[in-house]
Amino acid sequence: MSAMPWFGMDIGGTLSKLVFFEPKDSIVEKTEDETQLLSNVTKYLTKNSAYGKSGHRDEHLQMDNVKICNRVGTLHFIRFPTSEMNNFLELAKKKGMAASVSTVCATGGGAFKFEENFKNELNLKLCKCDELDSLIRGLLFTVASNNNECYFWSQCTADEQCSKQEYTFQYKKYPFIVVNIGSGVSVLAVYGPNNYKRISGTSIGGGTFLGLCSLLTGCNSFDEAIELAANGDNTKVDKLVRDIYGGSYSKFGLPGELVASSFGHMxxxxxxxxxxxxxxxxxxxxxxxxxxxxxARMCALNERIDRVCFVGNFLRVNPISMKLLSHAMDYWSKGSQKAIFLNHEGYFGAIGCLLSFDE
Ligand code: ADP
Structure with a gap:
C-alpha cells in the first residue's frame, strides 16, 4: 500500500480532474512526517473551495464514508483547466504537496504529455493508468458506493413537465453503453467489470461546442456559453421540417418541429x-x-443494448443537453432505449485512477 496522501488525477484535453482521499478512520500513519504532511495537505485542500484563479472544488460532490484499501474516508473533487497546468505545478510545489508524495496515479492524455514536468518540477513519478479502464472502474465503483448516483429525465417531450428522477441502476446487470462526452466523445459497450470495448467516437464533442460557441458569440467560458444557450431559441437559426414542408413530413413520421438542417437559416x-x-x-x-x-442511438441499436449512460463534463450544469439526449433516445427508439445520467459525471476517470492504490 502506498503512503498517504492518495490522489487520482485525470489530465484531459480541456479539464484536469483531481480526486483526493482524506482518511477519516483512526489508524495512525506510519511516521510523524507522514502525519504532518497529510494534515497540511488535507487542511489546504479541504478548507478552500477555490485554488488560485482557476482551481475549483466541487463540494456538492464530496463522498463520505468511502472504503478504499481498507481505509475509510472522504473523497474530494477538484478541477482546473489543463491550460493552467504550470500554475498547478507551481502551487503544488509551494504548498509542499509533493514533498513526500512519491507517486501520483494519473490518467488522460496529460499523464503522458506532462510526465516530464511532474518529474522535473515536483520530483514526482506519475503512475500512469489507461483512461478508459479508469473511466469504467471509477463509474462502477461510484455507482456501487452511492445509492443515489444515477438519475434520468422523465417526460422530456414537454420542457415544463420534464423532471429529474432518481434511477436505480442495476450496474451488476450487463451490458450497458457509456457515452463519455469530454472534449471529444468515446462510446463504450460494457459487458462485465473487466470486459468492455470502445465501439465508436466522434471529434464533435464538448470541445467543439465551446470552440464554436466562442467563435460565434464571443463568450469567455463554458458556464457563460450554457447561460447564453438557456436564453436562446434555436428555431431562429435552424431550418425545421415545417420551414420546408409547412408542417410535418408525415409519410416518414418526421414532426414539423424537427430540425431538418442545423444552422440552415443562416x-x-x-x-x-x-x-x-x-x-x-x-x-x-x-x-x-x-x-x-x-x-449513441446507432451504437445502442447495433450492440442491441438498451441502457445508455451519458457522462463527461459537457453535461456539467447542462440540463438542456441532458433533456435533449433523453428525448432523442426515447423518441427514436419508441421508448426502448433509456438515457441515464450520473452525478459525478466528469470525475470517473480520476476516481478509477485513484482506485489503483487498491491493487
Ligand atoms: P476532457 O477530459 O477531454 O477535458 P471533460 O470530461 O473534462 O473532458 O469535459 C470537457 C468539456 O466539458 C469541455 O469541452 C466543455 O464542453 C465542458 N466543460 C464543463 N465545464 C467546463 C469548464 N469549467 N471549463 C471548460 N470546459 C468545461
Missing part, C-alpha cells in the same frame, strides 16, 4: 440580422447534442 442575410448571441449559443448546443444522440 444563409439568409435577413435571418442573420435577426439572431442573437443567445440563439447562436442554443443552436450550437442543440446541434452538437443531437449529433451525439444520433451516434
Amino acid at each position: 444563409n439568409s442575410k435577413e435571418k442573420r440580422a435577426q439572431v442573437s448571441r443567445e440563439d447562436l449559443a442554443r443552436t450550437t448546443l442543440v446541434t452538437i447534442t443531437n449529433n451525439i444522440a444520433s451516434i
Whole structure:
C-alpha cells in the first residue's frame, strides 16, 4: 500500500480532474512526517473551495464514508483547466504537496504529455493508468458506493413537465453503453467489470461546442456559453421540417418541429440580422447534442443494448443537453432505449485512477 496522501488525477484535453482521499478512520500513519504532511495537505485542500484563479472544488460532490484499501474516508473533487497546468505545478510545489508524495496515479492524455514536468518540477513519478479502464472502474465503483448516483429525465417531450428522477441502476446487470462526452466523445459497450470495448467516437464533442460557441458569440467560458444557450431559441437559426414542408413530413413520421438542417437559416442575410448571441449559443448546443444522440442511438441499436449512460463534463450544469439526449433516445427508439445520467459525471476517470492504490 502506498503512503498517504492518495490522489487520482485525470489530465484531459480541456479539464484536469483531481480526486483526493482524506482518511477519516483512526489508524495512525506510519511516521510523524507522514502525519504532518497529510494534515497540511488535507487542511489546504479541504478548507478552500477555490485554488488560485482557476482551481475549483466541487463540494456538492464530496463522498463520505468511502472504503478504499481498507481505509475509510472522504473523497474530494477538484478541477482546473489543463491550460493552467504550470500554475498547478507551481502551487503544488509551494504548498509542499509533493514533498513526500512519491507517486501520483494519473490518467488522460496529460499523464503522458506532462510526465516530464511532474518529474522535473515536483520530483514526482506519475503512475500512469489507461483512461478508459479508469473511466469504467471509477463509474462502477461510484455507482456501487452511492445509492443515489444515477438519475434520468422523465417526460422530456414537454420542457415544463420534464423532471429529474432518481434511477436505480442495476450496474451488476450487463451490458450497458457509456457515452463519455469530454472534449471529444468515446462510446463504450460494457459487458462485465473487466470486459468492455470502445465501439465508436466522434471529434464533435464538448470541445467543439465551446470552440464554436466562442467563435460565434464571443463568450469567455463554458458556464457563460450554457447561460447564453438557456436564453436562446434555436428555431431562429435552424431550418425545421415545417420551414420546408409547412408542417410535418408525415409519410416518414418526421414532426414539423424537427430540425431538418442545423444552422440552415443562416444563409439568409435577413435571418442573420435577426439572431442573437443567445440563439447562436442554443443552436450550437442543440446541434452538437443531437449529433451525439444520433451516434449513441446507432451504437445502442447495433450492440442491441438498451441502457445508455451519458457522462463527461459537457453535461456539467447542462440540463438542456441532458433533456435533449433523453428525448432523442426515447423518441427514436419508441421508448426502448433509456438515457441515464450520473452525478459525478466528469470525475470517473480520476476516481478509477485513484482506485489503483487498491491493487
Ligand atoms: P476532457 O477530459 O477531454 O477535458 P471533460 O470530461 O473534462 O473532458 O469535459 C470537457 C468539456 O466539458 C469541455 O469541452 C466543455 O464542453 C465542458 N466543460 C464543463 N465545464 C467546463 C469548464 N469549467 N471549463 C471548460 N470546459 C468545461
